Amino acid sequence: MFKPILALVMVCAGCSCSAQTLGEELSKAGIPASGFSSTDLTQPVNASSGRDQGSNYLVYMRVNRENILSGFPQLVRYDSGTRRLVRKELPVGEKENCCGSPNGITFTRSYQLLEFHLSPSASTVIVTDRSLKPVEILYGFGIREIAPDEVIFTEDMVHFAPAHPERIMLADLRTGASQELYPPKGDALRAAFAKEHKEHMPPHDVCIAMNDPCRPDYYDEAIEFLVANAPERFSIRVSRDAVHSMTKDADPDSVASDRAFYVYQRREGQWFYCSQPLSGTTDEGPNCLPSLPVVADGAPEFQRPLIRRVN
Known part of the structure; x- marks a missing residue:
């Protein structure tokens, strides 16, 4: 079942999308535009933002002239206390089945989880540590932290399958260990x-x-x-x-x-x-x-x- 998911990913990662400029998205996220060039600020992007522990985050994908998502995901963090701005390009792409439109940021004690839309039944989630380095990729959606740096999520499904039986996975972000919790055998x-x-x-x-x-x-x-x-x-x-x-x-x-x-x-x-x-x-x-x-x-x-x- 995984291969059909990959096919859907490749379609969705290249689909057309609505976009605003990076400057507009930075303003909405409460991140100052200083440190970005005029070319950067007028670049059309598709983005999502969030705030955690005094820091504002923005994750975005560039949108090209054909109105298609292009390049690697970009992550920005602005620490309001120190006024420090950090920008990272995340080298995660097609071989990791990424990335569609940013679809939200979830925070745990030590990580940021950046969700990208693939289809109505699938997402790719890039997990970054406090230095904004990618450490893991999850294939699912509906992330919730149930213990420090341990999350549960709904597993990705094939969108055009005859049925969609949702399943729940537990992931320990510190070790990469996982366990499927639902459905339990013999229920x-x-x-x-x-x-x-x-x-x-x-x-x-x-x-x-x-x-x-x-x-x-x-x-x-x-x-x-x-x-x-x-x-x-x-x-x-x-x-x-x-x-x-x-x-x-x-x-x-x-x-x-x-x-x-x-x-x-x-x-x-x-x-x-x-x-x-x-x-x-x-x-x-x-x-x-x-x-x-x-x-x-x-x-x-x-x-x-x-x-x-x-x-």
Whole structure:
């Protein structure tokens, strides 16, 4: 599945985009224009900004005369206390599957995470240290810090796939270690949904004609992160939806759906979880206690590199 993602990346990295000048973006980010040439300041760019610990940040991609993103990402930091301006070109490009339009900056205790849009279902995230040096690349979106310099994120997906089952990865930015947390292997709620899904499958000839995998364990899953309950503990809400065309001339429609809460907690270095059905229209929040060890389901079609160290 990783190769189709790369193809999408190459398309999106070269797509046309709206742009403002670097001077305009610096002004919006609260970064003084001194230290930039007049040519720099009039350069059309696509940018995103953020602020952390008294410093203003701007990440941008240059836009050429054909209104296409070009060159390497550029990162600027302005420390308001010392009035020091730092500019860095980040040598990350096509071989790292980067970069589309800047789509936000997330800060952890020691790192800046620069997200670049690739498709509605995929992003590339460049992780830089306090010296603004790239140290890692993540392939996902929806980054959240759950412990010092440890983040969870939704893994990239192939945008034009028949279904989009979102999955959650944990990454330790200090070491590059990772662990897939969702979906957990053997989860009872997912097994029950797959059983229900199987009972509402289209006829085999319709599956073939519509190029539909028609697999009970393959369906849309949308994940919503909830507020962290405590350090090294968080909750998510998962919405499942199985969509099929039941006849060759019918539009796709939902044949089964449900929602559930999942609570995760790390104890003595190991992650545990619990799952709880969410019924009705009210969300009272999860009240289960994480006691099941998290084991990645290991589905082969989702095994692809999602974290890459930068030398």
